[in-house]
Amino acid sequence: MPENPTQPGFLRRGGWLLLALPLWVFLYTVNHAVSEWIAFRLLGLTPKSHLGDAVAFLFYDTPKVLLLLTLVVFIVTFIQTFVSPTRVRDSLSKRRPGLGNAFASIFGIVTPFCSCSAVPLFIGFLRAGVPLGVTFSFLVAAPMVNEVALGMLFAMFGWKIAAIYAGTGVAIAFTSGLVLGQLRMEHYLEGWVQDALNAPVLGELEDEQITLPARIDLAVQGVKEIVGKVWPYILAGIAVGAFIHGYVPATFMASLLGKSHWYSVPLAVLIGVPLYSNAAGIMPIVDALLGKGAALGSTLAFMMAVIGLSLPETIILRKVMRPRLIATFVGVVALGIVLVGYLFNAIL
């Protein structure tokens, strides 16, 4: 990368990290005790009461989620400095459908991606000769298997749920891309996109060479950026989670999103699609839903619908795709999510 005039030395940066880690561990360890002290001693609420439980959840989950998010984003952003969209595109342009879809789905997890980049990336992939179906696999996997959500699931619920989430997300991306590729819908791209695909490129940026200190800087910058941006979503998610935790009877959630009802999965997807939240903001809600007897498959479907099929991204993609293509895209992905929901409700 171009040199940054304000770069402090490597040792100083390492020193900060060595200080930050024990502080993190300390805060994480005392969090539970502190939250109970605030709710039951300081505020004098009764343990096991509706309000007491909701408030304790609020004071426990807020620092917990923020602490976990900081660590997860740091690690994820650091890993992401090794993967660039350019590199992914070059490696995908030589692949055929099938294997290409598999690679695209897996790359989709780790590639740094923001939905406002969806259009340039889409065009760039197609122009480099990446097949439309393979590009779709990437576009499905990138938001659906969100790297931060994956890290948070791992940290909060263990590796099994994280693996189920990643595995099914990759499977949905792989299959939807394969199906969409077979449908041969290239002519449903907007006219200007087809022109842009044939227009010459005026030269592009070579991959930046990044030093290790610069990678750490980028990871710290990522933490500031992402945690700074998503904390309102997290607070909103925790407020909803606290409400569910304290006031919604377990039987109600079990009856709505439990595994015994055929409608619970489509219902979860229908509720999830128009909701726009951030991958981190949804975690406290997932936490509370699972705690209240919602089935894992339904909850997973709900989470994937919220973060994988977002209205803003669909609107952005509408700029490059004609309505029929975008409807097929959303339909295929939604169907995949519903199938995954049923599958996990059935086997777990």
Added chain:
Amino acid sequence: MLIEVFGPGCAKCQVMEKHAKEAVAQSGVDHQVVKISDYAAMASRGILSTPALAVDGEIKVQGRVASSNEILALIKG
């Protein structure tokens, strides 16, 4: 000098534009900062991820927000 900031208008792109203007102000020279949000224009420049920044037609940064100091160094570069 012509400094182009590419981005569809998301928050990051606006920050990059602000940094570019700050860098120009610090440089003391009257460089021109242009914001480009047209996708076809981005496509023709080979931009894969936004925000991106070009100095005198050459893409220098893409997929992240550069600090005003970094942009200043690119201008002086």
